[in-house]
Amino acid sequence: MFNAQMIPFASSTRLRTWRATRLVILFRDPVCNVCHKAASTIADHIIAARTYIARHGGDPSIFFDENNLQGVCKACHDAKTAKECGWAGGAGR
Ligand SMILES: [Zn+2]
Numbered sequence: 447m448f449n450a451q452m453i454p455f456a457s458s459t460r461l462r463t464w465r466a467t468r469l470v471i472l473f474r475d476p477v478c479n480v481c482h483k484a485a486s487t488i489a490d491h492i493i494a495a496r497t498y499i500a501r502h503g504g505d506p507s508i509f510f511d512e513n514n515l516q517g518v519c520k521a522c523h524d525a526k527t528a529k530e531c532g533w534a535g536g537a538g539r
Pocket residue numbers: 478479480481482483484518519520521522523
């Protein structure tokens with residue numbers, strides 16, 4: 447599940463925004479974008495949020511950019527998180 451600590455600039459307003467964004471992503475990608483089998487339960491940053499924000503001049507609102515979010519199942523999210531270092535370079539889609 448989503449961990450508030452993932453948002454370095456967390457506030458109640460941003461958490462509300464995130465929850466709304468997550469619902470949009472899960473509605474758009476009801477099936478996991480990685481395995482294309484399981485139902486999506488997590489809105490995942492395609493490019494690590496910190497990297498993506500830095501690329502956009504540090505604009506924190508880019509954290510919620512739907513173009514950098516995809517719906518994934520927990521198994522795929524956990525697998526990706528485990529090798530997050532490899533993703534930080536920005537493999538993209
Ligand atoms: Zn999956």
